[in-house]
Amino acid sequence: MQDRYDFKAIETKWQKIWANEQAFKTTEDYDKKKYYVLEMFPYPSGKLHMGHVRNYSIGDVVARFKKMDGYNVIHPMGWDSFGLPAENAAIKNGIHPFTWTNSNINDMHDQLNSLGLSYDWDREVATCKPDYYKWMQWLFIQFYKKGLAYKKDNPVNWCPDCETVLANEQVVDGCCERCKTPVTKKHLSQWYLKITDYADRLLNNIDTLEGWPDKVKTMQKNWIGRSEGAEVKFDIDGTDKTLVVYTTRPDTLYGVTYMVMAPEHPYVLELVEGTEYETPVKAYIEESKRKSEIERTSLTKEKTGEFIGKYTINPVNGKKVPIYISDYVMMDYGTGAIMAVPAHDQRDFDFAKKFGLEIIPVVDVPDVDLDNLTEAAAAEGTMINSGEYNGMNNKDAIKKIIADLESKDLGKKTVNFKLRDWLISRQRYWGTPIPMIHCEECGWVPEKEENLPILLPTDVEFTGKGDSPLTTSKTFRQCTCPKCGKPAEREIDTMDTFLDSSWYFLRYCDAKNEDAIFDPKKVNYWMSVDQYIGGVEHAILHLMYSRFFQMVMHDLGLCDAEEPFKNLLTQGMVTKGYTDKDGNFVVAKMSKSLGNVVAPKEIQDKYGADTARLFILFAAPPEKELEWSDAGVEGSYRFLNRVYRLVYEYITDIRGDLKVPSEITINNADDKSLNMMINVTIKKVGEDAGGRFNFNTAIASIMELVNEMYKYKQNAEMNLALFDKAINCLLIVANPFVPHITEELWEQLGHTDRLYQAAWPTYDESALVKDEVEIIVQINGKLKDKVAMPNNSDKEVIEEAAKNLDKIKGELEGKIVVKTIVVPNKIVNFVVK
RNA sequence: GCCGGAGUGGCGGAAUUGGUAGACGCAGGGGACUUAAAAUCCCCCGGUAGAAAUACUGUACCGGUUCGAGUCCGGUCUCCGGUACCA
Numbered sequence: 001m002q003d004r005y006d007f008k009a010i011e012t013k014w015q016k017i018w019a020n021e022q023a024f025k026t027t028e029d030y031d032k033k034k035y036y037v038l039e040m041f042p043y044p045s046g047k048l049h050m051g052h053v054r055n056y057s058i059g060d061v062v063a064r065f066k067k068m069d070g071y072n073v074i075h076p077m078g079w080d081s082f083g084l085p086a087e088n089a090a091i092k093n094g095i096h097p098f099t100w101t102n103s104n105i106n107d108m109h110d111q112l113n114s115l116g117l118s119y120d121w122d123r124e125v126a127t128c129k130p131d132y133y134k135w136m137q138w139l140f141i142q143f144y145k146k147g148l149a150y151k152k153d154n155p156v157n158w159c160p161d162c163e164t165v166l167a168n169e170q171v172v173d174g175c176c177e178r179c180k181t182p183v184t185k186k187h188l189s190q191w192y193l194k195i196t197d198y199a200d201r202l203l204n205n206i207d208t209l210e211g212w213p214d215k216v217k218t219m220q221k222n223w224i225g226r227s228e229g230a231e232v233k234f235d236i237d238g239t240d241k242t243l244v245v246y247t248t249r250p251d252t253l254y255g256v257t258y259m260v261m262a263p264e265h266p267y268v269l270e271l272v273e274g275t276e277y278e279t280p281v282k283a284y285i286e287e288s289k290r291k292s293e294i295e296r297t298s299l300t301k302e303k304t305g306e307f308i309g310k311y312t313i314n315p316v317n318g319k320k321v322p323i324y325i326s327d328y329v330m331m332d333y334g335t336g337a338i339m340a341v342p343a344h345d346q347r348d349f350d351f352a353k354k355f356g357l358e359i360i361p362v363v364d365v366p367d368v369d370l371d372n373l374t375e376a377a378a379a380e381g382t383m384i385n386s387g388e389y390n391g392m393n394n395k396d397a398i399k400k401i402i403a404d405l406e407s408k409d410l411g412k413k414t415v416n417f418k419l420r421d422w423l424i425s426r427q428r429y430w431g432t433p434i435p436m437i438h439c440e441e442c443g444w445v446p447e448k449e450e451n452l453p454i455l456l457p458t459d460v461e462f463t464g465k466g467d468s469p470l471t472t473s474k475t476f477r478q479c480t481c482p483k484c485g486k487p488a489e490r491e492i493d494t495m496d497t498f499l500d501s502s503w504y505f506l507r508y509c510d511a512k513n514e515d516a517i518f519d520p521k522k523v524n525y526w527m528s529v530d531q532y533i534g535g536v537e538h539a540i541l542h543l544m545y546s547r548f549f550q551m552v553m554h555d556l557g558l559c560d561a562e563e564p565f566k567n568l569l570t571q572g573m574v575t576k577g578y579t580d581k582d583g584n585f586v587v588a589k590m591s592k593s594l595g596n597v598v599a600p601k602e603i604q605d606k607y608g609a610d611t612a613r614l615f616i617l618f619a620a621p622p623e624k625e626l627e628w629s630d631a632g633v634e635g636s637y638r639f640l641n642r643v644y645r646l647v648y649e650y651i652t653d654i655r656g657d658l659k660v661p662s663e664i665t666i667n668n669a670d671d672k673s674l675n676m677m678i679n680v681t682i683k684k685v686g687e688d689a690g691g692r693f694n695f696n697t698a699i700a701s702i703m704e705l706v707n708e709m710y711k712y713k714q715n716a717e718m719n720l721a722l723f724d725k726a727i728n729c730l731l732i733v734a735n736p737f738v739p740h741i742t743e744e745l746w747e748q749l750g751h752t753d754r755l756y757q758a759a760w761p762t763y764d765e766s767a768l769v770k771d772e773v774e775i776i777v778q779i780n781g782k783l784k785d786k787v788a789m790p791n792n793s794d795k796e797v798i799e800e801a802a803k804n805l806d807k808i809k810g811e812l813e814g815k816i817v818v819k820t821i822v823v824p825n826k827i828v829n830f831v832v833k
Numbered sequence: 834g835c836c837g838g839a840g841u842g843g844c845g846g847a848a849u850u851g852g853u854a855g856a857c858g859c860a861g862g863g864g865a866c867u868u869a870a871a872a873u874c875c876c877c878c879g880g881u882a883g884a885a886a887u888a889c890u891g892u893a894c895c896g897g898u899u900c901g902a903g904u905c906c907g908g909u910c911u912c913c914g915g916u917a918c919c920a
Contacts, residue, residue, distance in 0.1 A: 328918045700857035781901040
């Protein structure tokens with residue numbers, strides 16, 4: 001045999017066989033328990049990176065294990081194939097986005113197969129293909145009919161580089177999530193989905209997601225940002241207007257010393273018109289409009305603002321307080337105006353200090369000197385300076401004040417959310433056309449469902465400038481109104497690609513259905529997804545949009561499940577160390593710009609896919625960061641060679657032409673210990689790979705089994721039947737991690753069936769029981785000695801044996817044993833004085 | 834600031850219910866085989882003292898609960914992730 005196993009030949013051989021045998025094709029078997037393993041589908045950039053390899057290796061272990069464990073496993077893959085890069089390639093190289101995307105899909109398909117991933121390719125979907133986006137359009141129309149899609153003229157986030165609008169969630173630190181360009185505001189008429197209608201449900205259901213990491217749940221909760229408070233009406237002195245504010249601290253109403261409106265507040269211009277304040281106020285509004293999102297929200301920013309010359313009357317005590325405008329108040333949260341309580345809110349405090357405004361404490365917070373405040377006192381306390389509420393705990397006062405305001409029609413209890421409606425229009429070509437038609441007479445009308453899909457036109461120009469490329473089509477825009485039949489115009493914007501990825505997991509359940517989005521029977525069998533695996537960067541965007549879609553589809557009667565993903569595993573980043581420009585060694589996420597990228601192909605060529613998978617799964621638990629180590633890869637390769645040699649030597653040298661006895665007898669201590677090791681490994685790997693998802697420790701225990709087998713082979717009297725069992729078990733338990741080499745060796749052993757069809761072995765509980773156990777002997781909790789005792793010895797017997805150990809005898813000499821703790825099969829602890 | 838999470842050998846990491854801290858691997862050291870190298874196989878590998886047996890010490894820091902704490906509780910520090918004029 002060769003020194004090193006020929007991974008290239010073995011891996012291509014088995015990939016071909018699996019494909020020919022349709023090894024991982026799944027059909028609905030309604031009597032069988034199902035398991036849905038899903039990995040986030042990739043954007044077909046053309047090249048797989050290590051993050052993909054990690055994501056899909058994890059998913060593949062779960063899928064292969066669950067299949068062996070007797071589940072009807074669905075493990076699909078597809079392509080999130082609409083999006084900007086294809087369009088940019090078209091602008092740059094003159095290739096049509098479809099051609100570019102399609103060729104990338106083919107490349108990536110091959111790369112995925114070269115990793116030996118167990119996908120059912122019959123369920124493949126690509127969001128850019130008409131058979132998929134037809135149903136996307138159909139779905140949009142259902143949203144529209146349900147009143148969940150609407151068009152609104154509004155200031156929107158605009159990315160000048162991508163030349164398109166962005167949803168709130170796609171603005172990160174004031175910049176475009178994709179290209180990092182600072183986002184500006186633009187006034188446009190755009191389509192929105194009413195995700196805010198589902199805010200409470202999206203929030204409340206989070207607590208039912210037991211299999212989700214707390215981190216992700218908290219991020220979603222914060223993003224939804226529910227707060228309870230009150231709206232309070234303040235009459236504006238000398239006008240017939242009422243300024244409504246939102247506050248979470250109605251208990252501080254007596255501490256209001258001024259009011260602030262957002263510069264965009266619709267009242268502002270009216271209130272200053274014709275007064276001496278008009279000019280400075282208008283200048284301030286202009287200035288704040290000019291500022292970018294980053295400037296407006298920057299941390300170090302000093303408070304700015306402008307008095308507008310008007311006052312409000314405090315409804316609780318009739319006090320007159322001045323009104324300011326300032327950009328620290330946002331128009332799109334609450335009512336766009338606030339009551340300012342500088343004593344108890346830090347932002348108001350800063351503003352009051354700068355503008356010399358009055359500060360009145362109204363809650364006596366323990367350990368705070370209210371007469372010399374250096375910062376706002378936001379904590380709980382007792383009401384003061386607040387008339388009839390004095391002496392109450394401020395938490396109780398909140399309820400009382402709200403009730404009193406409501407009874408006098410001066411305010412009401414209100415719930416507010418940070419979550420905004422989802423802006424889904426994009427001024428781009430490579431996305432699903434929004435199936436809406438504008439008619440002069442009928443307004444916006446959805447396309448007739450029998451006319452779907454509305455295909456993307458092919459006669460467009462990609463200039464990268466101006467409006468959506470769809471405007472350049474001669475045929476696309478003109479149409480007739482589905483309602484009245486008169487000439488009308490189609491919507492030329494396309495959908496945010498996050499819509500496409502919000503329901504792909506449902507389409508996998510019935511990917512080829514031409515008559516419906518899917519068969520509910522199939523979807524109800526497969527859904528929810530039992531295990532979803534992907535990067536934590538989707539914690540808010542994709543995962544919340546998908547939950548929203550699932551709820552809507554549930555409400556539309558399309559499927560039973562209300563939550564799409566039962567369990568979620570967010571895998572950590574793949575990092576690698578490099579030397580930065582200052583000569584420091586740093587570890588960072590693999591990225592082209594840092595030059596610390598390792599291409600999967602490089603590793604596969606040198607060591608094979610099994611080694612790549614093994615290393616990635618072994619080097620760290622899945623949710624943690626994984627630091628790439630070339631030496632570690634080498635080690636994984638070494639291990640696979642060790643396995644290969646072990647099995648090969650067994651076949652040629654040990655078994656040879658001998659017939660393996662069908663009965664296994666345990667003849668001696670070596671046999672007993674090897675047999676125990678076999679059973680321990682089956683148990684441990686099953687628990688770690690199928691339940692805890694700690695693949696690193698699962699692999700460690702497989703390595704231990706291999707070490708044990710080498711020792712046995714060398715030192716023990718060979719028990720052929722037992723060793724044969726060990727060899728077979730080893731291949732089965734290692735198969736989910738390293739499918740090619742194990743499948744090959746399985747065949748070499750002479751099996752005529754396939755390993756991918758094998759059942760997970762059951763372990764023998766009785767084989768796990770040791771005859772003799774090692775008991776730890778402690779004095780005052782410190783380890784002093786160990787003693788071997790028969791399994792399940794009585795407490796008294798153990799204590800006696802421990803006492804009689806020479807070392808313990810000596811230690812106990814002249815001391816009084818105050819107490820003795822005996823934990824059977826584990827420990828004896830003498831407490832002495 | 835707020836909300837999460839984490840701090841264990843030279844390194845990645847184990848220790849699942851409070852019961853031998855450091856499994857497994859990497860790196861390192863020593864040995865066997867070889868003309869030699871590679872590969873392979875075996876042994877050692879937290880710290881201090883010691884030739885060794887062994888003793889003491891050790892899971893970021895301080896304190897607590899407990900017969901017993903990496904694990905539980907209180908406080909402190911550091912790092913990572915998320916988020917932020919959200920009223």
